[in-house]
Amino acid sequence: MCSSSALEADSVDRSPPLRAADPQLPGHIDDQSVPNTGTLTFAEDPIDVPNHQSPGPVQDVVPDTTSESSPQVGNGEPDPIEHLAQELAEQLIKFQGCCNECHQAAKHNHMEDTNEHIGLATYLNFTPELGPDILSHETIAHQKDDLAGKLSPESRRQIFCGVDSREEVPYICLDEDERVSNGAGVTFDIDSVVAFPSDLAVAKKGIHWSPTRMTVSDLQSDLHLRSIPVTFVDTNGKQHQVHRPAHQIPHYTFGRVIGFEDVSLYLLFPNLYREEQKCSKLRDEDFRLWMDGILLPAIYQCCSTAHVQHYPSSYDHSRYNSTARGIEGFSQRVHPVAREQQLVYYLPPEALADVWATITTAIQEPGFQQFRDVTILLQAKNLKVLTKDITWEKMTSRFEQYWNSAIDNSHTTTNLYFDVGKETCPQQPSQVVPWSQLATGIIKDPPQKNAETLLYRRCCLETYAFQINNRHADDRGTQKQIFYPFSMLQDTGSLTIETGKRSPRRAAGLLYSQFYSSVKEVFAAGNVYPFTNTAIETLALDKKLRKTWELVGGGLSHQPAALIKAYLYTKLRCHHAIIGSKQKSFGIREEHRVSKELFYAIDTQIRSRELHDKRLIVPTDDGSPYYSFTTDTLLTWVRCNINKFCVGFEMVYSFQDPHFVTWEHTRIMLMFLRCLQFSYTGGLIQKVAGCWRDVRQQPDPSQPNGLRRHEGLGFKLTMERYGYAWFLDKIDWNTLTFRQPYAPYMMFNNPSMQNVYRARYHQVRDVRIDFIRVNKAYQWMLEFSSIPKCLDLLENYLRQLCLCAFRKDVFFHVKSALKPEHLESALSGEIPLCYESVNNAMLKNHQPLQLAQGNRLAVKDIHVLFAWLWKSKDDYFERQGWNEKPYRMLFQQSFHAIKTARGKAGARKWRQDLKRSFLRVRVRVRK
Numbered sequence: 001m002c003s004s005s006a007l008e009a010d011s012v013d014r015s016p017p018l019r020a021a022d023p024q025l026p027g028h029i030d031d032q033s034v035p036n037t038g039t040l041t042f043a044e045d046p047i048d049v050p051n052h053q054s055p056g057p058v059q060d061v062v063p064d065t066t067s068e069s070s071p072q073v074g075n076g077e078p079d080p081i082e083h084l085a086q087e088l089a090e091q092l093i094k095f096q097g098c099c100n101e102c103h104q105a106a107k108h109n110h111m112e113d114t115n116e117h118i119g120l121a122t123y124l125n126f127t128p129e130l131g132p133d134i135l136s137h138e139t140i141a142h143q144k145d146d147l148a149g150k151l152s153p154e155s156r157r158q159i160f161c162g163v164d165s166r167e168e169v170p171y172i173c174l175d176e177d178e179r180v181s182n183g184a185g186v187t188f189d190i191d192s193v194v195a196f197p198s199d200l201a202v203a204k205k206g207i208h209w210s211p212t213r214m215t216v217s218d219l220q221s222d223l224h225l226r227s228i229p230v231t232f233v234d235t236n237g238k239q240h241q242v243h244r245p246a247h248q249i250p251h252y253t254f255g256r257v258i259g260f261e262d263v264s265l266y267l268l269f270p271n272l273y274r275e276e277q278k279c280s281k282l283r284d285e286d287f288r289l290w291m292d293g294i295l296l297p298a299i300y301q302c303c304s305t306a307h308v309q310h311y312p313s314s315y316d317h318s319r320y321n322s323t324a325r326g327i328e329g330f331s332q333r334v335h336p337v338a339r340e341q342q343l344v345y346y347l348p349p350e351a352l353a354d355v356w357a358t359i360t361t362a363i364q365e366p367g368f369q370q371f372r373d374v375t376i377l378l379q380a381k382n383l384k385v386l387t388k389d390i391t392w393e394k395m396t397s398r399f400e401q402y403w404n405s406a407i408d409n410s411h412t413t414t415n416l417y418f419d420v421g422k423e424t425c426p427q428q429p430s431q432v433v434p435w436s437q438l439a440t441g442i443i444k445d446p447p448q449k450n451a452e453t454l455l456y457r458r459c460c461l462e463t464y465a466f467q468i469n470n471r472h473a474d475d476r477g478t479q480k481q482i483f484y485p486f487s488m489l490q491d492t493g494s495l496t497i498e499t500g501k502r503s504p505r506r507a508a509g510l511l512y513s514q515f516y517s518s519v520k521e522v523f524a525a526g527n528v529y530p531f532t533n534t535a536i537e538t539l540a541l542d543k544k545l546r547k548t549w550e551l552v553g554g555g556l557s558h559q560p561a562a563l564i565k566a567y568l569y570t571k572l573r574c575h576h577a578i579i580g581s582k583q584k585s586f587g588i589r590e591e592h593r594v595s596k597e598l599f600y601a602i603d604t605q606i607r608s609r610e611l612h613d614k615r616l617i618v619p620t621d622d623g624s625p626y627y628s629f630t631t632d633t634l635l636t637w638v639r640c641n642i643n644k645f646c647v648g649f650e651m652v653y654s655f656q657d658p659h660f661v662t663w664e665h666t667r668i669m670l671m672f673l674r675c676l677q678f679s680y681t682g683g684l685i686q687k688v689a690g691c692w693r694d695v696r697q698q699p700d701p702s703q704p705n706g707l708r709r710h711e712g713l714g715f716k717l718t719m720e721r722y723g724y725a726w727f728l729d730k731i732d733w734n735t736l737t738f739r740q741p742y743a744p745y746m747m748f749n750n751p752s753m754q755n756v757y758r759a760r761y762h763q764v765r766d767v768r769i770d771f772i773r774v775n776k777a778y779q780w781m782l783e784f785s786s787i788p789k790c791l792d793l794l795e796n797y798l799r800q801l802c803l804c805a806f807r808k809d810v811f812f813h814v815k816s817a818l819k820p821e822h823l824e825s826a827l828s829g830e831i832p833l834c835y836e837s838v839n840n841a842m843l844k845n846h847q848p849l850q851l852a853q854g855n856r857l858a859v860k861d862i863h864v865l866f867a868w869l870w871k872s873k874d875d876y877f878e879r880q881g882w883n884e885k886p887y888r889m890l891f892q893q894s895f896h897a898i899k900t901a902r903g904k905a906g907a908r909k910w911r912q913d914l915k916r917s918f919l920r921v922r923v924r925v926r927k
Contacts, residue, residue, distance in 0.1 A: 049094045049186075049616050080508040085601030087468070088510070088592055092188070092392075092422050092602070093611060095590075096467060097460025100623035106459065107175055107622070115722065116168060119176030121633045129155040130640050131647045136575040140564055141650035148651045153733040159644050162718075162726040172723040174491050179620055179628040180452035184424045184587065186616040188395040189388040191591055192381040193263070193403075194223050195416040200265070200376065201353040202257075202411035207265065208344040209255040211291065211311070211318040213282060215340060219247045219266055219379070220527065224498060224511040224593055225417075228375075230273035240275075246377060249273060250282050254376075255344065259406030263380040271370045286370070291315040294371060298358035302351045311345050318343070378412075384421055392606050393613040416596040417511060423518065424618050424626070425587030426452035433580055443579050451631040453586040455492040455517050458483070460625035464515075465497060468505075478503045484682035486517065487638050488675075488715070488725035492627060494520075494682050509598030519586040519634065520681040522577045530570045530642075531676040536563050539653065540669035542661035542771070542893075571646060574680070578639045582632045588625075641679040648672040652736050663775040664737040667748040671713070674748075678725075685715060685725070690747035692716050694728060711745040767886045770805055774798065774890055778897035785901050798894040799914050804829035805887035806869075806918075817846045866915050 090096060110117060124130075132150050134141065141147040151159070162169040200207065222245030230249065231241045250272040257263040272286055282290070292315050300308050312318035326339030347355070363371040386402070389395040428450050437443050465481050478500025485493040494516035499506040523530055539560060594602065606612050620628050649672035652665050671690065678685045686692050694714035697707040714728035730742040738746045749768075777794050784790035810833060811818065811826040818826050822841040831837050839849050859865050870891055891914075899907035 047611070047614050047616050049618055080504055081598055081601050084505060084508040084510060085598055085605050087471075088420075088594070088598075089602050089605035089609070091464075091590070091592075092420070092606070093609070093616065095424075095460065095618075095625040096464055097457070097625040098463045098623075100621075102459070102463075103457075103622050110173060110175065113171065115171040117171045117173040117176055119173060119178075120629065120637045121177055123170065123172060124633065124636055124640065127158070129158065131155070131159055131644050133643055134646055134650060135571050135578075135639060135643045138568060138572065140568060141654040143654055145654060147647065147654050148736075151647070151651070156648075156733040156736075157729070160648065160727045160731070161729050162722065162724070163729065169718075169722050169726060171721075172489060174455070174489065174627045174629075174723075177627070177629050177633065180450065180630055181426055181428055181628070182620055184426050184454060184618045184620060184626075185390070186618060187388050187390055187423045187425065188392050189384045189421040189423065190395070190399045190418050191384040191387075191421045192419040192593075193378070193383070193417070194225065194593075195378040195412050197265075197376045197378050197411045198413055199353055199411045200254075200347075200356040201349070202376070202378065202408050203265070203352060204349055204406055204408050205257075205259040206349045207255040207347045207352065208258055208261075209347045210253060210342060210344050212322045212340065212343065213252045213287060214342070217247070217251065217253065217280060218264070219251060219253075219280075219377075221245075221247055223247070223379070226501065228268070228270055230270045232273050232275050234275065244273065248280055250277070250280050250286070251377070252282050252287070255347070257378075257406050258346070260380070260402050262383055262386065263378060263406065266377040266379065268375040268377055269371060270373050270375070288315040289368075290371060291318070294359055294362050294368060298355050298362060299347070299351075301358055302354040303348065304351075307346075307348060307351075384423075388421075388423070390615045391613050392603075392611065396603065412596075414596070417593050418596070418599050419591045419593050420599065420602065421589060421591045423587050423589045424454065425518070426454060426585040426628075428452045428585045430584040433583060438580070443582075445632070446583055449630045449632045451583045451585045453517070453519050453629050453631045453634045454588045454626040455486060455519070455629070455634075456494070456515055456588055456626055457624075458491050458493055461493075461495040461515055465495060468497070479505070482684065484516075485678070485685060485719065485725075486682050487641050487680055488678055488685070488719070490719040490723045492517075509595030511593040511595075513590065513592045515588070515590045516682070517586060517588050519631075521586070522581045522635070523574065523680050525573070530574050530680060531673070533566055533570075536567050537670055537673055539563050539567065540649075540661075540666045540673065542663075542666065571642075574639070574642055578635050582635050584631060586631065638680050642676065645672045645676045645679050649676070662778070663772045664743070664779075667738065667746065668731070668736055670748045691725075693747070695745075709745045710747050711742050712747050766808070767889075770801060770886065770890055771893070773801055774893045774897065777801075777894075778900070781897055781901035791902060795898060795910050795913070798890075798898070799910065799917060802887055802891045802894060802914060803917060805890050807831065807833055809885060809887050811841075814842075817842050819843055862919055863915075866918055870914075870918075 118126075129151070132147065134147070154165075157163055164170075195202075225246055227243035227245050228249055229241055230244050231239060233239050246268065249268045249270055251266050251268045254265045254267050257265065269282070269286075272282065277283075296312075296314065299311065303311075312321060322340045322343055325341045359374070362368060363374065383399075387395060387399040389398050430451060431446075433443060461483065469479065469481075480496075480498040480500070482496045483493055484495075494514070496512065496514045498512040499510055543560070603612075618624065620626075649669050652669050652672070656662075656665060674688055674691060677683050677688075678691070689696070689710070690712045692715050693710065693712035694717050696710045696712075698710060699706060700708035702708075711730065713725075713730070715725035718724070718726040718728065730739055730746065731737070732739045737743065777798055781791060781794050784794075807829040808827060811829075811831065815823065815827060818841055822831065825831055826841050831841055835849065839847055842849065859868050870888065895907050895911065898910045902910075
């Protein structure tokens with residue numbers, strides 16, 4: 001890559017340029033003999049890298065002939081960059097996880113465990129009932145499908161709780177599955193690049209420039225970079241300076257680098273940051289000023305007439321050009337939002353330096369100060385397939401050919417980072433399913449299931465994290481480690497380690513490391529993963545409650561038809577992805593985001609070991625940092641895991657009364673939908689308390705013992721005890737509701753739709769609580785249907801609940817006229833609607849209240865008034881949106897509950913009683 005002398009020189013002068021690219025991409029390598037280093041047992045090329053290692057400190061793998069102490073800096077301390085490079089080079093050569101003896105000891109402990117230990121293949125082959133396969137169904141289950149009748153309560157309990165006829169729960173042990181092959185090959189790649197160039201001239205061959213903004217920015221994460229300082233002025237005129245991640249800074253995609261189209265250039269505008277702005281897209285007025293006042297004048301000044309004749313001449317010119325195809329071709333239907341065409345134009349390389357210089361001068365002029373400190377961000381991602389090769393030498397040569405042909409390194413700064421990737425992939429070949437089987441939809445098992453998938457061992461990931469945490473005392477407590485279980489299994493998953501902001505390892509150039517299995521590619525559609533759209537939780541709600549929330553919450557609308565389509569589409573995507581991938585092999589990956597200087601130091605370390613041109617082979621044995629499965633077994637497990645939660649959700653969804661979805665069934669459906677997010681590859685299951693926790697006590701002065709009890713499914717407990725996230729037995733599998741005494745404490749009470757209405761959260765929450773009260777009364781009516789006095793009491797309860805909701809609605813619409821000391825009680829429905837009480841609650845300038853009277857009143861009769869306010873169907877008064885008012889929703893639900901328990905005549909009698917109670921207050925008031 002570069003010599004040590006070059007590194008020394010550049011540490012004073014500037015960062016070293018990447019090596020000149022070879023004229024051709026590298027081809028096959030010749031077999032070579034490998035010298036014995038004394039630490040690794042080398043064979044002829046390719047090299048076997050043994051997994052086992054001594055349980056003592058990690059040893060350097062530099063050959064004895066070049067062995068030396070850690071590089072020193074001037075004051076005698078080890079150079080932190082070289083020291084970190086040595087560690088990362090060792091990790092890239094050989095995974096620094098558990099030793100062979102550790103795995104043997106863990107296996108011995110498993111053997112002594114009295115629980116039944118079974119592998120994935122055994123569980124799938126010998127479990128008698130895994131439920132109907134509905135993943136490929138193109139419609140959602142309905143009552144006529146009798147999905148609930150296809151699974152007995154005992155089978156439901158076994159599928160979700162693991163409890164079999166012997167009342168035993170199996171331990172899912174991944175060591176029990178048979179290995180497929182004896183080794184895996186290692187490849188290296190550079191998956192992404194992030195930089196802050198000093199000039200647009202960084203693009204050697206020019207830029208494909210976009211004069212319009214993307215509708216949705218593809219810059220969606222903080223890139224693990226240091227936050228950028230921004231300044232904003234609040235509503236009181238006070239100036240603040242805060243730090244925000246790159247993707248939250250107002251920006252737009254300037255264009256792509258010609259010759260390396262995977263590289264995007266963004267312009268960040270820190271001075272345009274506004275705290276109240278919810279997205280980082282430039283506002284129309286800002287972008288208009290930028291285009292017409294800064295950018296277009298600079299381009300027209302620096303580019304030739306022959307070039308600029310093809311460019312747009314203004315912000316409006318480019319905007320109308322981009323929507324011309326989407327609007328001017330209409331003949332039948334007009335879309336509310338015009339489709340934009342992303343137009344691009346070529347900016348020649350010889351003009352880029354002058355364009356940037358003109359921009360930096362123009363933004364200093366009066367009227368353009370908001371564009372000062374504009375920053376160029378360069379990002380290239382998903383380069384792994386483009387740059388992947390079988391040796392370190394070939395990989396760096398391949399990457400440099402693309403990079404050096406398109407990027408001028410003289411304009412890159414020290415803020416240049418590479419994601420160095422290492423993939424350990426099975427050597428078993430991958431195949432596609434024959435087209436004839438895909439066409440018929442009948443997928444046959446291949447005669448030999450040789451395709452192999454590797455998954456990381458959790459113990460090895462945790463050992464690596466523990467080692468680096470303890471190796472650097474200054475880093476303890478600063479780095480952020482997150483483990484993501486794979487498909488709800490305890491012993492495998494992914495790990496992300498992000499260095500702390502003031503960590504010495506970050507100062508030395510390491511931003512983060514991550515370890516995951518490539519089988520996630522089966523489900524990845526860009527960054528869209530199955531069942532992560534939390535809006536589908538709306539399908540679990542009673543439709544009247546949903547509409548009422550939309551009315552009270554202020555406008556957000558979730559359309560059930562669109563959500564059902566999204567849910568079914570996701571199921572089918574999983575189905576086709578799985579059946580098409582069962583004959584493919586998948587490996588494990590690790591990626592380390594490192595600075596340019598650290599990257600060169602790692603390169604030097606690997607070359608010093610003479611391993612840069614050698615292909616590495618990792619043997620699959622008891623010391624491997626991974627488990628080995630047939631892909632067929634693993635994806636069948638994942639499919640069954642996804643399918644069972646879909647079955648659970650659709651089973652409850654299908655047998656609901658179309659007029660009345662009980663809250664207890666809503667909670668169960670929410671539970672199944674939330675489990676779906678973690679059913680396939682990975683996810684932060686620990687953050688969903690209802691899934692992760694068993695029992696949690698929270699201080700609450702309103703409770704008799706000062707504690708509020710919360711309960712969950714207990715995945716943390718069952719994963720540790722049984723190797724898989726079985727449900728704790730807290731569900732009545734006959735009724736598909738939470739069992740007593742757990743039901744009141746289960747943490748599935750907040751659909752995602754409710755959390756969206758933050759501005760009116762309390763009103764939305766009150767509607768939910770009242771809805772649950774009606775549900776409870778309905779259940780009690782069914783339970784005590786043979787006891788008339790109980791039914792009478794519940795009818796009176798529902799009547800008072802509806803009248804209270806009506807009072808809440810009235811006072812909500814006049815709350816600005818209420819005295820502060822009466823506001824809370826009025827909005828709680830505690831103040832009766834009589835003249836004296838209402839008048840007393842109003843501010844003085846609204847007293848006395850005026851009686852509504854006169855011939856111009858639309859309603860002149862008190863009985864008509866009741867019908868106008870309460871009845872849902874009326875021949876004379878069509879009041880848009882009133883059906884969704886909370887009190888009317890509760891009235892309709894109560895009427896349905898009483899009709900179910902006491903018949904239509906009983907429900908009509910209850911309505912007459914409600915009318916009599918309502919008419920006791922005959923006075924209508926207005927301000």
